[in-house]
Amino acid sequence: MATVRRSQAFSAATRITATRTTSRPFSSFRALQSYEDTVQNLRIGKHTRVIYQGFTGRVATGNAKDSLEYGTNIVGGVTPGKEGEHLGLPLLPDLKKAKEQLKPDATAVFVAAPHCGKAIEDAIEAEIPLIVAVAEHIPLHDILRVSSILKTQSKSRLVGANAPGIIAPIGNCRIGFQPLPTFAPGHVGIAAKSGTLSYEAVASVTRAGLGQSLCIGMGGDIVAGTNLVDSLKVFEADPETEGIILIGELGGRAEIDAAEWIKDYKKRVKNPKPIAAILGGIHAPSGRIMGHAGAWTSRGEKGATDKLKILEDVGVTMVDHPEKFGPVMKSLLSQSGRDPSKIIQDAANQKRGYHTSSRRPLAETQRRAREAAQQKRTLVLKPDQGPDVLAPYLSPIEGLSITQDPAPKTGFYLSVTVDRTAREPALATAPTTDPTQFLHRLHRFPYPYTTGPSQSTLSAAISHAQLDAAPPAAHAQTTALLLALSKMYTDKEAITLGASFSITPAGNLLLHAPTLHLQFDDSAPKSANRQQDLVALRRPATEDPSEVEAERDGIVLIRLDPSSPAANIGTLVNGAGLAMNTVDALRLHGGRAANFLDTGGKATSATVKKSFELILRDERVKVIFVNIFGGLTDGGMIAEGVLLAFKEVDMRGVPVVVRIRGTNEEVGQRIIAESGLGLEAFDGFEEAAERVVEIARERA
Template sequence: MASMRGGQAVRQSHIKLQQLSRHSRRQFSSSPTSRGYQDTVQNLRIGKHTRVIYQGFTGRVATSNARDSIAYGTNIVGGVTPGKEGEHLGLPLLPDLRKAKEQLKPDATAVFVAAPQCGKAIEDAIEAEIPLIVAVAEHIPLHDIMRVTSILKTQSKSRLVGANAPGIIAPIGFCRIGFQPLPTFAPGHIGIVAKSGTLSYEAVASVTRAGLGQSLCIGMGGDIIAGTNIVDGLKVFEQDPETEGMIIVGEVGGRAEEDAAEWIKDYFRRTSKPKPIAALVGGIYAPGGRIMGHAGAWAARGEHTAAEKYKILQDAGATMVDHPEKFGGVMKTLLSQSGRDVSKITGNPADQKRGYHTAKRRGPMVHSTRPSTLFQRQQQSRKLHLRAEQAPQVLKPYLENLEGVTLTQDAAPPDAFYVGLTVDRTERQPCIRTSSTTDVKTFRETAKRFPFDQRSPPSDSLIASSISHINAPSSSTKPLTALISALAKMYTEKEAVTISSSVSISSTGQLQLHTPSMVLQFDDSAYRSNARHEDIHSLRQKSKEQPEEVEAETSGIVFIKLTNPEANIGTLVNGAGLAMNTIDALRNHGGHATNFLDTGGKATSETVKKSFELILKDERVKVIFVNIFGGLTDGGMIAEGILLAFREVEMRGVPVVVRIRGTNEEVGQRTIAESGLDLEAFDGFEEAAKRVVEIAGGGK
């Protein structure tokens, strides 16, 4: 396209950006360069000693959360709200983190700042060298987080948990930094690291019921990139003398579970008496190519499926379960089999040796379940996928001056290769991804990632390495260099998640991008949270999407219609991880779900009513299964929402089976049982699932 001068101009502009970026980067730590981010993993070992502050301290959500955490026993020493100084909740209120660091000497900060400003708030905490930073907000733009993780890798003082995570809690030390439902937790000796909030609460409840309790629970979060991953959690559990067993809660998307499997294999090889490990992976039956509620719950091309990750963890030595309700019993068995005295492990943790864990709660704790704009989805996050026919319109500004590069509507030939820009979740960075083939069967083995710092364009040497991996003719090196550089520029400027295409070389030596193979995926949060890139997001074609899914989105619900013709069970679940696992567990009992439905972490009565309306649009539905774990969601309120649906929605005789656990579960179960409606209430998942499948099969 046009002259090679255009390609040179693109490279020159990138070189200038590199130079500017190098000179303008903020220095975030005075720590020695020989150390790195991995040295901060032990900052996760919170307890009674941990001095906690809040960013956004005077906000409504932070205030409510702080009251609960103080009542629980967390050592909160004050907080920061820009431009304000004095007292809040009887604690020091300071105008900036510099003063807070000097006067309050915090070990951790709870970042209760909304998504548009959260990236900057995390950067401020890194600059202040706060040892532990916990970010809970949803919808932080991906490129904001990649910038944060680039900064984190340059220092060895601060550790990030999140974003889009419930946080971290040490029940054995009554220290909560996040919004976990406190009544579910109990002091004990099982460490839990999880992607999903609701699945982790289920795991916690099971472990609590088994009498084991928890030593430390780490919410990795459901975003594409996490500041702390599963391996980080396992490293802490290994070293923690209070932790006797470990639990992993994974799900579809990314490589965190595979990285954990490698760590587990090494751990079992080098340890004479390893702590037992149990695990679950949600999304075994998730449809390919769909985002399952969490921003990161999707498998990129060539990544292992949830079912494959389940097998990988199992082969590494983890004991797998298909539902978190089973963790407690399984862990008791594993502890006994490992030669540990379960009676001592289930004893009073106040007798244990870590002194700062023995303090008792200060006063009554009132757990708030009110919805908040910080946690509740106003509209569910989704990544914008543009259609192949839209590719020329979007790519034209970046490719129009590149010589030797053309777009074609033709399908890719067998000898085509793969070029893309995407996310390396393990390295927490953007990356060039190339492969010498586009063949699905061998792509996983042939594709390679080349990560780079989000704050700078990829270097010439990195681009050269990615091209070398393709094994393309030397005559194609210059146009490939210009192409990758242009795509990288577009990737950063438009805040993409993935830009990729099959590429071939024509008989005349031209590079051809085959638009039918193109993936153009952009970060929805950059638009919704920060109103960036309206030109890209205005291209969304809702008229070509599933109508129920679009309708659900306006109510803050993630709804995905499943196409299995055998399906006849509608599902209504709070939390993406729990919704995925509900579909999986029903399949294990012989049932088939018609839909995935995540009401969000803070479902309301109106949300429940709307969910029933969406489910009942599908004529296949013979029974509805409501599976609620009341973490942030109140079980009594959910029950009222179900009764509201029965009063105001045409149920067309479809029976409903309800399983409510967690916050106010007794109230919810009693409300259902006493309603006199065609409802059945259960406490345990197994019996509820069996009943649902029985009804779906024609029983009554």
């Protein structure tokens, strides 16, 4: 084996002299002072001591077995009320004992969503340096409470929730559920909102021979414990990382924050590490939640197209499909004066190639595929329902009234929403309702979740709305309204409560009911059995019947451009990020998708069959594109589902083009090729997309 470069630690005292399978020490140049300083805890490696919370659970047990085989240094775990051994490792009844006896550097929280918030809080109290939470459907307000606690300390760092986790192929340390056969030790750092897009990116980088140094899945929830900027800080300091990949999507401003950081980074560093990125949701319909809980654009936020341009403007190389990351990163490394051939040779010496493992596909991924419900929606009430829901909170405000009249452009806007960057609730106000000015004039004023908005925050929000000079009654009513909405925000576990208002000739506040936007977190009733009164207000009869039916089967379906016959390509994809990217990439190839469909981690043969049924209800569909990357979804299982659909579903003579890559891709491709059903199978996305668009044009 050739000699490889030696890892450099944060300080000379902890310099490591082993090869690239070394640990990543938790030491730092300076004493920790705040949560922001805990980014160093993300630098996991061979000697990171990992424990599990919920250790004896079925999913945790399967995950731990796979991670142990991979080489992760798991030292034990915790299950409340149990003590002894599990998997030949210490099993302890609480985190306090685990901290004292096992001295963990990290904990993998494999606890169900209703209890996960409390489990994370326990880990913070025990001062575990790195906490990785993988559970889906953790209520937003549980995470807001966790975030408020994280801000008060400087010991613990959270990855997630609803995240695939973090993995360091250098050091063979996995904390999460990433599909291991896709990864290889190397020198490209990856930070991603989307799991499936990150797996595609990883596979492309592995095929290119570059491998990965560290991959951080921030998760697709509204509030993430670790964001893109946090990841960039780690990649900058990590001597193992030569190039960086960012995977973003619509919703929030994580990508804009990253662009601002990159702009500064390129000014202060002589030879910055090259950065490439992708953004999902360029062609997502306005106001829709695209699979991930956080994949939607709230009022005043920039869209995915805007964010793409901002990243380009600071010198980030954008790609339109993750399959391209490997070749692009090779080129960027060369242009930056780094030698890709040496990096490739170094990675090859680690002797872990893509799909060279002789292991069977991860049992855990099969369990997750059977068990995980992927549908992620929020509950948005109709404007006419707003007055009744608001009444208990607004009735004490003397002089305030509600009208059914539309809001004038000269009106004002206020809301209580979430600031994803601050990881806190926020008041949001604008001095106009004119849509041509609104985006630039809406401003958020974050406040602590546990205490509510202070008088200074209220004053700043009101001043920004240019209401300082409003009549005294209207000024007092605005203050009372913001306080009432902030209380309702917490009481009812809302995501956004907003409306436009004006001032009457008598000097009182007038809310315009048609502008009411009342959006609540449906994870609270789904996971924790809270807020059931709000669920009762949902009106499924007013929604698209196919979308409602899909939801019952754990499928996310959104019809796109329903009045356009040009939208004639049906899509069936696993993973929200990849599904968004498929819609975007088809548009770049001259086609238009008729739907967004995410089978999610619950993609079984039966789910694929159901997906075909739903897609074919749209008479516009002339061809179906099955685009699967087998990270958590087995390629063979998807292929079986396609065949099942052909046997049991009236396909109406609609052709099907299938692209299967990733876990068990060879099995899936062989099943499709040998089916005798005339299915067209492809390896590469470009070729598959071009063929799909060609068929759509021929049949239009």
